[in-house]
Amino acid sequence: MSRTLLELERVILGYRTPLLGPISLRVEQGDFWGIAGPNGAGKTTLVKTLLGVLPPHRGERRVAEPRPRFAYVPQRHHVQPDFPLRVLDVVLLGRTDRLGLGRGPGPADRRVAAEQLERLGMQASIGRPFATLSSGQQQRVLLARALTAEPDVLVLDEPTEGLDLQGEADILAFLRSLHREGRLTTLMVGHRLGEVVNVADHLCLVNHLTGLFECGPLAEMLTEERLSAVYGQPVEIDRCAERVNVHLREPGP
Amino acid sequence: MALAPIAAALALLLAPAAAGAALRVVTTLPDFAELARELGGDRVQAEAMVRGSQDPHFVDAKPSFVLALNRADLLVSNGLGLEDGWLPALLRQARNPEVLPGGRGHLDASRAIQARDVPSAVDRSMGDVHAGGNPHYYTSPEALFQVARLLEEKLLELDPEDRAGYAARWRTFEATYRERSAAWRARLAPLQGMPVAVYHRSWDYLLDWAGLTSAGALEPKPGIPPSAAHVTRLLAETRGRGVRQVWQEVYHPTSLSKVFAEKAGARLLVLPSMVGALPGTDHLWTKFDRLVELVAGEPNGP
Amino acid sequence: MSEGVPFWENWPIWWEAMLVALLAGAGLAYLGVWVVLKRVVYVPLALSQVAAVGVVVAFLIEEAAGLTGDSGWHCLCEPSWIALLFAVASAFYFARTEAGGERATGVAYLVCSALVLTLGAFVRRDLHDISGVLFGQAVLAQLSQVVTTAAALLLVLGSHLLCHRRLLFAAHDPAAAGAAGLRVYRLEVLLYAGFALMLSVATRALGALPAFGLCVLPALAALRVARGMGQALALSTAFGLVSAGLGYYLSFAFELPAGASMVLVAGLLLAGASAFKK
Numbered sequence: 001m002s003r004t005l006l007e008l009e010r011v012i013l014g015y016r017t018p019l020l021g022p023i024s025l026r027v028e029q030g031d032f033w034g035i036a037g038p039n040g041a042g043k044t045t046l047v048k049t050l051l052g053v054l055p056p057h058r059g060e061r062r063v064a065e066p067r068p069r070f071a072y073v074p075q076r077h078h079v080q081p082d083f084p085l086r087v088l089d090v091v092l093l094g095r096t097d098r099l100g101l102g103r104g105p106g107p108a109d110r111r112v113a114a115e116q117l118e119r120l121g122m123q124a125s126i127g128r129p130f131a132t133l134s135s136g137q138q139q140r141v142l143l144a145r146a147l148t149a150e151p152d153v154l155v156l157d158e159p160t161e162g163l164d165l166q167g168e169a170d171i172l173a174f175l176r177s178l179h180r181e182g183r184l185t186t187l188m189v190g191h192r193l194g195e196v197v198n199v200a201d202h203l204c205l206v207n208h209l210t211g212l213f214e215c216g217p218l219a220e221m222l223t224e225e226r227l228s229a230v231y232g233q234p235v236e237i238d239r240c241a242e243r244v245n246v247h248l249r250e251p252g253p
Numbered sequence: 254m255a256l257a258p259i260a261a262a263l264a265l266l267l268a269p270a271a272a273g274a275a276l277r278v279v280t281t282l283p284d285f286a287e288l289a290r291e292l293g294g295d296r297v298q299a300e301a302m303v304r305g306s307q308d309p310h311f312v313d314a315k316p317s318f319v320l321a322l323n324r325a326d327l328l329v330s331n332g333l334g335l336e337d338g339w340l341p342a343l344l345r346q347a348r349n350p351e352v353l354p355g356g357r358g359h360l361d362a363s364r365a366i367q368a369r370d371v372p373s374a375v376d377r378s379m380g381d382v383h384a385g386g387n388p389h390y391y392t393s394p395e396a397l398f399q400v401a402r403l404l405e406e407k408l409l410e411l412d413p414e415d416r417a418g419y420a421a422r423w424r425t426f427e428a429t430y431r432e433r434s435a436a437w438r439a440r441l442a443p444l445q446g447m448p449v450a451v452y453h454r455s456w457d458y459l460l461d462w463a464g465l466t467s468a469g470a471l472e473p474k475p476g477i478p479p480s481a482a483h484v485t486r487l488l489a490e491t492r493g494r495g496v497r498q499v500w501q502e503v504y505h506p507t508s509l510s511k512v513f514a515e516k517a518g519a520r521l522l523v524l525p526s527m528v529g530a531l532p533g534t535d536h537l538w539t540k541f542d543r544l545v546e547l548v549a550g551e552p553n554g555p
Numbered sequence: 556m557s558e559g560v561p562f563w564e565n566w567p568i569w570w571e572a573m574l575v576a577l578l579a580g581a582g583l584a585y586l587g588v589w590v591v592l593k594r595v596v597y598v599p600l601a602l603s604q605v606a607a608v609g610v611v612v613a614f615l616i617e618e619a620a621g622l623t624g625d626s627g628w629h630c631l632c633e634p635s636w637i638a639l640l641f642a643v644a645s646a647f648y649f650a651r652t653e654a655g656g657e658r659a660t661g662v663a664y665l666v667c668s669a670l671v672l673t674l675g676a677f678v679r680r681d682l683h684d685i686s687g688v689l690f691g692q693a694v695l696a697q698l699s700q701v702v703t704t705a706a707a708l709l710l711v712l713g714s715h716l717l718c719h720r721r722l723l724f725a726a727h728d729p730a731a732a733g734a735a736g737l738r739v740y741r742l743e744v745l746l747y748a749g750f751a752l753m754l755s756v757a758t759r760a761l762g763a764l765p766a767f768g769l770c771v772l773p774a775l776a777a778l779r780v781a782r783g784m785g786q787a788l789a790l791s792t793a794f795g796l797v798s799a800g801l802g803y804y805l806s807f808a809f810e811l812p813a814g815a816s817m818v819l820v821a822g823l824l825l826a827g828a829s830a831f832k833k
């Protein structure tokens with residue numbers, strides 16, 4: 001029996017001015033939610049509201065008791081770049097809320113951090129300055145930091161943005177395996193709809209410009225009518241083998 | 254910060270309407286404006302550009318000053334380089350040849366006194382704001398009286414019609430001065446020879462007049478901020494000499510003088526160097542009354 | 556003046572000033588690392604204007620209530636305390652601003668400057684009375700200033716010792732820290748309040764230039780060479796101590812203005828660190 005970890009009820013997104021809503025959705029343990037929509041559609045606002053970092057403009061956000069542990073992987077450029085932190089320092093920050101006041105990380109914390117870095121293939125860079133890493137490497141380190149928190153819910157904001165094809169595929173494959181093997185509840189904002197639909201089992205389509213918000217199981221959501229409404233343009237869905245491809249329909253002659 | 258400067262500026266602007274036959278006198282220091290009012294009575298309209306609480310070495314020139322200078326019949330300046338940083342530019346803009354140095358309507362008050370510490374041309378040094386000699390003679394009643402003599406002549410030259418009125422006012426002024434200055438001296442007499450440390454050398458003329466001695470200045474050179482070494486040396490020197498008072502103007506910071514006075518076992522006195530520097534010093538006589546009161550201590554006090 | 560003044564012999568005269576400079580230098584340089592990393596190096600300028608508003612308000616209260624030096628109320632609205640209160644309270648404002656907060660800093664600076672001038676028109680006292688309350692000099696100090704500076708330093712270091720990792724996470728990645736359940740806003744308030752406290756105390760003891768200089772230059776120098784946050788904080792604190800101590804000594808030896816020579820030493824350290832980096 002799955003349990004509800006997080007619930008939004010008739011929530012209106014927005015900091016001071018309402019942006020989008022009302023939104024109702026329920027995240028169950030083990031779900032993998034993909035969140036997609038055009039640029040500037042309010043995806044990050046939705047994620048921050050889900051996390052509780054941003055209070056809803058109106059409506060209610062409910063979290064299960066005991067409170068599940070959230071870990072957030074922000075877009076890389078939201079991290080302050082000048083800090084003289086080594087890779088291990090960054091990853092260990094994931095343990096912060098587990099440490100008492102005035103306490104530093106102990107051997108157990110370091111062990112978890114090293115394990116996660118190893119899973120992501122970053123163990124060789126453990127002592128390197130974070131700022132000198134490539135985008136793909138920084139992304140992995142931030143992911144390792146989130147996993148080091150041993151979270152109940154993993155939340156990612158465009159984790160593949162700015163990566164090359166191989167980097168993108170690696171990250172997506174890793175997330176899929178995390179979900180399959182560890183039943184880790186995951187919420188991921190997708191850079192492109194195409195990447196989201198191939199890893200998620202639930203989908204949120206967001207566009208505050210048209211006031212549109214829809215979400216539900218992937219199978220129900222993934223229809224050409226719905227997608228066309230979200231993007232305001234005709235959208236085609238191809239299914240070949242295991243992969244789903246989504247693209248704009250060529251305009252007629 | 255008070256509204257006084259705004260009111261003063263307005264007064265400068267509105268002045269000519271009421272002027273009639275009166276002499277329009279603009280002075281740099283408020284003390285000179287007071288003198289002009291004393292000696293000229295209703296024959297003059299006097300306004301000062303510097304407020305008593307301002308450092309006269311550094312004054313922000315205001316457009317209203319230019320207007321006042323343009324209309325002035327007489328400009329009384331302190332001289333000895335005190336206004337060198339700001340007055341020349343104002344005079345250039347004022348387009349009034351009468352009040353330019355050397356003009357009939359320009360009175361350099363320092364001509365009335367014997368300047369102290371006039372350096373030879375060679376030892377002018379960087380940052381010393383007293384390169385033309387110590388310009389702060391207006392802290393001494395005697396020096397101001399000498400300035401009054403000079404000003405009286407100048408006013409008569411510019412406004413000869415009221416000779417009798419000027420003479421009468423002069424007699425009153427001189428009598429008041431004699432009486433007050435005797436009282437001030439009497440009040441300060443018990444302190445004869447007392448060494449006094451100062452922040453800026455604004456007080457040398459007054460110290461001389463009062464028969465007190467200077468134990469040195471916190472500023473290593475006039476206008477140069479105090480350095481640790483200099484202050485330490487001064488403290489070491491003054492400790493042996495029994496310095497009981499440290500004097501400074503209202504416009505210099507008290508943070509250092511306070512600690513210095515404490516370490517020297519002395520009292521810090523913030524004294525009115527010019528008319529209007531402290532509340533209740535809006536007049537020539539009250540400025541020195543207050544000053545003497547502060548230095549000599551309250552009648553029954555310490 | 557050519558006659559030299561023996562430095563060590565005269566220690567009873569300068570020891571308080573030296574100690575105040577060392578304590579303030581260490582505290583400011585330590586906090587400077589945070590200030591530089593959060594890219595809010597102009598917050599000190601805004602803070603000094605906030606404090607100036609506090610002084611003007613205190614003057615207004617004093618004059619409105621006709622308070623004299625003898626009444627007990629006079630102590631309560633002692634201008635320097637009100638200034639400190641205003642500066643520390645502004646932490647609630649600065650903590651709200653997003654990382655980088657240049658706009659918020661600019662707004663605070665401008666609004667407070669305008670407030671000082673407009674409110675100041677109702678105060679009988681002069682502009683130099685305001686600066687007299689806020690700005691000190693680094694030449695001589697009293698024992699009470701040593702105590703105040705040490706207390707401020709202890710408060711700042713104590714709170715940071717307790718919350719170091721939380722502060723670090725919140726500063727480095729506020730969204731992730733918030734998601735992990737950290738009270739990011741409270742941590743920011745803690746950081747800015749400590750900073751306002753240290754800066755106010757140091758400005759009152761040393762003056763504006765050395766306070767600003769010691770909170771920016773040693774941190775920049777340390778960040779050039781440090782390979783970790785702990786190293787950066789330790790190095791910056793050490794640089795702050797050296798700048799303050801050596802600066803004071805040099806000002807003594809060469810008759811320089813004390814505050815300026817501290818800033819100069821810090822500047823030389825920065826140049827040295829940059830050269831070392833190359």
Ligand SMILES: [Zn+2]
Nearest residue numbers: 310382453475
């Ligand atoms: Zn002078």
